[in-house]
Amino acid sequence: MLKLMIAEDELSFRQGIIQMIDWSFYGIEIVGDAMDGREAIALMREKKPDILLTDIRMPYLNGLELIQTAQDEGLSFFSIILTGYSDFNYARDAVRYGASEYLLKPCLPEDILQAILTVKEKIDKDHRNGSSLEQLNQNWNKNIPLLKNQILNEWLSSPPLPLEDRGQVLDEVGISLTTSRIHIGLLRIDSLDRRKDSKLYKRDMALIRYAAINILTETLLPLFHGLIEPIRYGEEILWLANIPENETDASLKDKMEELQRNMETFLKISISISLSSVKPSLDEVHTAYLEAVEAMAGRFYQGKGGVFLFSEYDQRNLNHVSILENEELHQLEKEIRLHLENQLYEEALDDMDQWLNYIRNTSQYEKAEVNLRATIFILELQKFSQERIPTAFEWKDNLINWVEQVPSIETLEELATIMQKIIQNIVEIDSQQKPLHRTVQAALDWIIMNYNTSISLESVAKETYVSNTYLSSLFKQELGINFLDYLHQYRVEKAKELLKQNYKIFAVAKLVGYQEERHFRTTFKKWTGLTPTQYQKK
Incomplete structure (x- = not known):
């Protein structure tokens, strides 16, 4: 409700205003009334009314002096002047001090109500406009990250337009970069324990990308002294940053490996990272992006989980x-x-x-x-x-x-x-x-009996009384596979049986002969195309 205060030295007139109108019906609360200017200013400091209804002639401070004093003290309110004088000078002064309405005594309660409702409408309108402006500001602030992402995406895809001033855009949008010594890093998530066509995969990837960007920012912010902007570019996560003058490839790699460890620790994911060379100008970020993509091609040959620098890339x-x-x-x-x-x-x-x-x-x-x-x-x-x-x-x-x-x-x-x-x-x-060669059959029998122990080509060759080389040759000739791959495949088949029984993955790894769960997960994925978690949820 709006707060109304009345300053009037005539008691009967003051009480009539208070009692003859149902102010609450109109969304107005009378927070106080004063009989003179000194009492009125003290009450205004305490109650901070939205509307002041004041007589011009009062003891100590007249109405105009009351308005001026309250305004000088920083109070914000609308004022309505009551006076028995129709002198134009009073009206002019009232307007000069910001009075919204000017009423001549004697006046009816309806006149007073109408004047106050007119002011109330102005206040409500100001509130609406203020709320709209605040909402615009909130929407602007909320959309700043999206706007940054859109601008940086455009810069990645094409060179600058003629007369385009990217430095000015940095300032206008609040992008945390300078215009020189720019590089781009590309982060690729190696795997996730979900099928790519599932709703869970899409949901999980969205959450993981969000978390990955936060970890990326926290990890790399000190390296780039705060001059870094992580963004989504299609399905990829990457960042633009300003490389310090004294930064070396070796120290960059160390920091990227720290980022990989953090992703493994907090999100349990493996990531590959590629880095462009350092570009002298922000206008060359599209070239830097192409370099990062080209460097990531090293992942095909060197495997997942690496750090690939364009400066080391054999073009x-x-x-x-x-x-x-x-x-x-x-x-x-x-x-x-x-x-x-x-x-x-x-x-x-x-x-x-x-x-x-x-x-x-x-x-x-x-x-x-x-x-x-x-x-x-x-x-x-x-x-x-x-x-x-x-x-x-x-x-x-x-x-x-x-x-x-x-x-x-x-x-x-x-x-x-x-x-x-x-x-x-x-x-x-x-x-x-x-029929299988008897030595191979003996070796297979030994694997069946001992697959969950630390067996090797050497130990099985010893049990079958042949050399390592000969046993390896026999496996290839008879089974079309080398000994170690056969052992892994057999263990994976046994692991499948246990996973179907809902054994914990770390327990399955131990039961089929792997001391490290990580090694088991990698081997299982290699020979089945699925992670143990994916297989168990099929």
């Missing part, structure tokens, strides 16, 4: 021969097919390793190029399997599934796992009618 020779025309890879693929045809499985596996190592060591092809070459080779192996093993319909379906998986792989290691599994399955199907 690809843009004139290299297309991977589809690479004769060395073509020759290795021919040899793999020939060895499979002649049942020389150890040689086929060795050639597959050479095929993968050739790509790994050259590191000059884009991920999409490598995936395309791998897809073509898988289709050739599919054709080979159809011609050689026409009844293996289940296997042909697996081949198709692997072709579908290739575009989504993120590292060469993931591709290597797929290619190794393909060779292994061709060998398994091709060897179904043949």
Whole structure:
């Protein structure tokens, strides 16, 4: 309710104003009445009314002096003047002191009410305008992060327009950057224990990105002395920052590794990070972004969880021969097919390793190029399997599934796992009618009995009375897989059984022979394409 105060030296007139009108009905509360100017100013200091209804002629302070004194003391109110004098000078002075209304005595209660309601409408309007302005300010402040993100996204995607002053924009929007020594960091989340097509995945990723940006900011703020702006760019998290003059690549890497540890500690996620070179001007952030993306390509060859600096990046020779025309890879693929045809499985596996190592060591092809070459080779192996093993319909379906998986792989290691599994399955199907070599069978029996202990190629070779090299060769020839990969696959199959029974993941790791849960999680994901958590929730 609005607060009304009355200053009037005539008691009967003052009481009539108070008693003859139902002020509460109009949303008005009378907070006090005074019989002279001195009492009125004291009451105003205490009650701070919204409206003052005052007579001009009063003892000690007249109405105009009362208004002036209250205004000088910083009180904010609307005033209505009552007077028995119709002199223009009084009216003029009343207006000069900010009086909203001017009433001549004698006046009726309705006249007083109408004057006060007119002032009340002005106050309500001011409040509405003030609220609107406050709301605008709140909306502006709330949308500042979104505006920053939009502006920085535009800068990442294109060079500046003619006459564009990005330095001025920094000041206007409050972006915490200067215009020189700019670099960009790109953060990529390596994995999350959810299926990508699920609602939970989308919800969790939104929450994790939000938390990751907070951890990123807290970790890197001291490094850049507060001159950093983390943003979302599509599905990516990145930051723009001003690099201090004395910062080295080594110290940058150390800080990035600290960021990785913090993400692991607080969010239980692995991240890969790439950094652009330092650009002299804010106008070059689009180039810096492309460098960060190019540096992140090192993740395909070196694996997830790394820190990749553009300054250390071995830039690809843009004139290299297309991977589809690479004769060395073509020759290795021919040899793999020939060895499979002649049942020389150890040689086929060795050639597959050479095929993968050739790509790994050259590191000059884009991920999409490598995936395309791998897809073509898988289709050739599919054709080979159809011609050689026409009844293996289940296997042909697996081949198709692997072709579908290739575009989504993120590292060469993931591709290597797929290619190794393909060779292994061709060998398994091709060897179904043949008995296993007795040494291999003995080794498999030993694994079945002791898979949950710390067994190794050396210990099993000792138990089967052969050399490590010979046992390794036999595994490749008979099973199409090396010893250690077979052991991991067997343990993973046993782990699946325990996960179906809702065992805790750390317990499953111990029960199938892994001392470290982290190693178990990595191995399980490698051979199943799912994390233990994902598998358990299927």
